[in-house]
Every structure is written in structure tokens, then in C-alpha cells.
Amino acid sequence: MKENELAINGGKPVRKTPLPLEFPGVHHMDSKEVQAAVKVLKSRSLYRYYGVKLQKEVEKLEAEFAERVGTKYALGVTSGTGALHTALSALGVGPGQEVIVPAYMWVSVLAAVVNLDAIPVVADIDETFCLHPAAVEKCITPKTRGIILVHMSGAPGDAKAIQKIARAHKLFLLEDCAQCNGGSIHGKKVGTFGDMGIFSLQMNKNMTTGEGGCVVTNDFELYQRASASHDLGYARDENGRLIFDNPNLRMWGRGYRLDEMRAAVARVQLKKLPRIIKAMQHSKYRIRKALEKFPGVQLRKIQDPAGDTGCFLITTYPDAETARKVNTALRAEGIVTSPQGVSNVVLTDWGLHLYYNNASLVNHASVDGHGSPWTLAENAGLEQDYHKGACPTADSLFERSILIPIPSCLKKNDEDDIIRAFGKVLPVYLP
Numbered sequence: 244m245k246e247n248e249l250a251i252n253g254g255k256p257v258r259k260t261p262l263p264l265e266f267p268g269v270h271h272m273d274s275k276e277v278q279a280a281v282k283v284l285k286s287r288s289l290y291r292y293y294g295v296k297l298q299k300e301v302e303k304l305e306a307e308f309a310e311r312v313g314t315k316y317a318l319g320v321t322s323g324t325g326a327l328h329t330a331l332s333a334l335g336v337g338p339g340q341e342v343i344v345p346a347y348m349w350v351s352v353l354a355a356v357v358n359l360d361a362i363p364v365v366a367d368i369d370e371t372f373c374l375h376p377a378a379v380e381k382c383i384t385p386k387t388r389g390i391i392l393v394h395m396s397g398a399p400g401d402a403k404a405i406q407k408i409a410r411a412h413k414l415f416l417l418e419d420c421a422q423c424n425g426g427s428i429h430g431k432k433v434g435t436f437g438d439m440g441i442f443s444l445q446m447n448k449n450m451t452t453g454e455g456g457c458v459v460t461n462d463f464e465l466y467q468r469a470s471a472s473h474d475l476g477y478a479r480d481e482n483g484r485l486i487f488d489n490p491n492l493r494m495w496g497r498g499y500r501l502d503e504m505r506a507a508v509a510r511v512q513l514k515k516l517p518r519i520i521k522a523m524q525h526s527k528y529r530i531r532k533a534l535e536k537f538p539g540v541q542l543r544k545i546q547d548p549a550g551d552t553g554c555f556l557i558t559t560y561p562d563a564e565t566a567r568k569v570n571t572a573l574r575a576e577g578i579v580t581s582p583q584g585v586s587n588v589v590l591t592d593w594g595l596h597l598y599y600n601n602a603s604l605v606n607h608a609s610v611d612g613h614g615s616p617w618t619l620a621e622n623a624g625l626e627q628d629y630h631k632g633a634c635p636t637a638d639s640l641f642e643r644s645i646l647i648p649i650p651s652c653l654k655k656n657d658e659d660d661i662i663r664a665f666g667k668v669l670p671v672y673l674p
């Protein structure tokens with residue numbers, strides 16, 4: 244057997260044990276999170292607004308989160324999806340409006356728009372794997388109300404360019420930072436470019452409480468409207484009393500209040516976030532550097548490596564067939580995690596992150612069984628075609644790109660194995 248024979252052709256694989264399956268925040272959990280949770284349990288005050296011995300954990304988390312992101316206000320909520328609903332409600336999204344979303348995102352983004360009876364308009368992406376500014380401009384119509392920029396797979400999109408477009412057209416900009424918590428562009432944190440930003444604390448994210456989320460903004464009125472929406476439909480004054488006399492703050496509540504125990508855990512995780520990101524960044528950029536010597540491989544366009552949270556590596560190939568072959572060969576070399584975890588995949592296999600994989604979207608599934616929101620009178624003429632083909636750059640990038648998760652616990656020998664596997668496979672398929 245030749246020493247460099249590919250494992251897929253019967254050669255010896257680079258590694259036999261799977262790469263570590265990691266949920267970054269979970270990996271760093273220790274007695275500090277346990278103590279924080281137990282302290283709240285022992286207090287028997289699990290609710291943020293009142294209790295037998297109020298702990299104010301949610302309030303403290305909000306202050307710390309806002310400070311870390313660099314916004315005036317933060318609002319803890321029960322999920323990233325809840326954060327999206329809350330923010331879009333605060334921004335006044337409803338029937339007769341179009342909201343521009345990227346072709347590469349997560350289904351929750353679509354759901355939040357559709358559940359508010361508005362119409363998502365899917366815009367193409369570019370080599371950042373986030374919204375392509377020129378594609379966004381093309382999608383703008385008199386019905387457009389706002390843009391959701393999703394900072395995908397750990398790295399920020401072109402927030403400055405999208406912010407400029409939003410301002411020029413008087414549209415809202417909501418940043419979805421669920422997959423990019425702690426990310427930044429030249430020192431400015433994601434979540435500070437838009438009118439509002441949202442975060443998820445779900446278990447796959449850079450820091451976690453299992454489930455949880457956060458909404459951020461610099462605008463007091465938007466903060467109050469978000470607060471009203473996530474709660475009972477009314478904002479609260481500094482003493483926690485509901486405010487009824489402001490017509491702008493009479494909304495309908497969604498019941499997304501964060502509880503004290505998860506907030507206490509989140510506060511511990513927030514302190515660990517920089518360390519988690521640093522570890523992922525270090526591994527990712529060591530691997531990226533090694534890949535630079537293969538001219539046939541295109542690395543994802545990163546605006547500012549220092550602001551990339553590092554949790555995913557995306558490489559792109561000249562055509563779909565090469566990407567599939569490289570992926571299959573890398574997996575045979577042992578560059579896989581356990582079957583349960585997000586592993587080494589061609590992006591076409593990345594499920595509901597791809598617009599055309601969302602059956603409810605493509606088929607205009609209704610919320611009420613009678614075609615809503617697509618058939619609402621206010622939405623007449625706003626129907627969109629969401630089938631594959633609607634976003635050609637995204638379609639091409641999806642089939643030509645491979646995504647590999649970068650756990651924060653990757654050891655030097657794991658990184659070496661990934662680099663060695665690419666080094667074995669690439670010269671065969673990209674001579």
C-alpha cells in the first residue's frame with residue numbers, strides 16, 4: 244500500500260477516532276454554572292419580576308450582556324426564535340410588508356417573519372456567506388419594511404454596507420447574531436450595526452443555557468416595545484409596574500420572559516465567551532493558514548479575522564463534483580465527528596439553513612390552514628418564488644462548499660490531522 248494512498252481507495256486513514264463532538268458553551272461548563280443555578284434554586288425566586296428573595300439575575304445578565312455587546316439595552320428572552328419575534332414585533336412588522344432575509348440562514352428567521360403575517364423576500368449571498376449588498380438593493384420594493392442580516396456560521400456579514408443600504412432606504416436593520424455571539428468587525432461588535440440585534444443561547448451556540456436568547460438595541464422606545472412584546476404586552480417602569488398610558492407601548496404579549504436560573508447560568512457563560520472564541524479562532528486560523536497553499540481551494544471571505552468567532556471552517560471548490568469528492572475523501576480519512584453532531588458536510592446537506600430546503604417556505608405553507616399570510620389581502624402581489632434557482636450565487640456556493648465545525652477543545656494533534664487529511668486529499672482532486 245502506498246503511504247499516501249487515500250483511505251477511500253483502501254489506504255490508511257489519517258485518524259480512526261472521530262473528531263470531538265462539542266457544544267462550545269457546554270464543554271466549558273463547570274462548578275461555577277452549577278453553583279449559579281443552585282443559588283437561584285435555593286432562593287426559590289425563579290421569576291424575574293418578583294419572588295420570595297428576588298435575585299435579579301435576568302436584570303444583571305441584561306446589564307452585562309449590553310455592556311459586552313456595546314448597546315444601551317439588552318433584554319433576556321427564552322430563545323433566539325423568541326428574540327426574533329420580539330424584535331420584529333417591536334419594529335412593527337405585519338401584513339403588507341416585505342422583509343429581506345438571506346438565502347443562507349436558519350428556519351427561525353423565516354418563521355418569525357411569516358408568523359407576523361409579513362412576507363420574507365430571500366436575497367442572495369456572496370462569498371462572506373451572508374447577505375450580498377447588491378442583491379439586497381435589487382430586492383427593495385415600496386413594500387419593503389426592513390432587512391435581517393444573519394451573521395452565519397460564526398463570522399460577520401458585511402454589516403457596514405447593509406447598514407448603509409438600510410439607512411438610504413429608511414428600512415430597519417435587524418442583525419441576527421445567533422451564530423456569531425462575540426463576533427465583531429474591526430472592533431465593533433455584531434448587534435451594534437442594526438436598529439436591533441438578536442442572540443440565541445441554544446446549545447449549539449458559542450455560549451449556552453440550553454435554551455435562551457437576548458435582544459439588544461440602543462433605542463429606548465424599541466427596547467420598551469420589545470420588553471412589552473416579550474412580556475404581557477405592556478412595558479414596565481423601573482419598579483416593575485406595567486405602563487398602560489403610552490399608546491405606543493400597548494402591544495400583545497408573547498410570553499418569552501427569561502427565568503432567573505438560566506440567566507444565572509448565562510452570566511457565568513458570558514464571562515467564558517472570550518476564552519471559548521479564542522480557542523476556536525486559534526484552531527481555525529491555523530488550519531486556514533495551512534490551506535492557503537492550495538490554490539484550488541477558496542476560503543470563505545472573512546472581513547476581519549480578529550472578529551470571526553471561529554466556530555466553522557468553510558472551504559469552496561471549483562465545482563460541485565470536486566466538493567463532493569473532497570468531502571467524501573476527507574470523511575474517509577476520519578475527519579468526522581460522531582453521527583449525532585454537526586459534522587463535515589457539503590452545504591447542500593445542511594438542512595434548514597438553505598432557503599430551498601424549507602418545505603413550508605417553498606410551498607407557501609399557511610399558519611391558519613387557509614393560506615395565511617400568503618393569501619392575505621394586504622399581501623396580494625407579494626408572493627415570491629422560493630424554489631432552488633431563486634438565488635443563483637447561494638445555490639452555487641451551497642453545492643461547491645464544505646462546512647467543518649471547529650470545536651474549542653480541538654487539540655494540536657486534531658488540527659494536525661485535519662491539515663494532514665486536506666494535504667492528502669486536495670492534491671488528488673485539485674492537482
Ligand SMILES: Cc1ncc(COP(=O)(O)O)c(C=O)c1O
Nearest residue numbers: 322323324349351421443444445
Ligand atoms: C441564525 C439563527 N437565528 C435564530 C436561531 C434561533 O435560535 P433558538 O434555537 O434559540 O430559537 C438560530 C438557532 O438555532 C440561528 O442559528
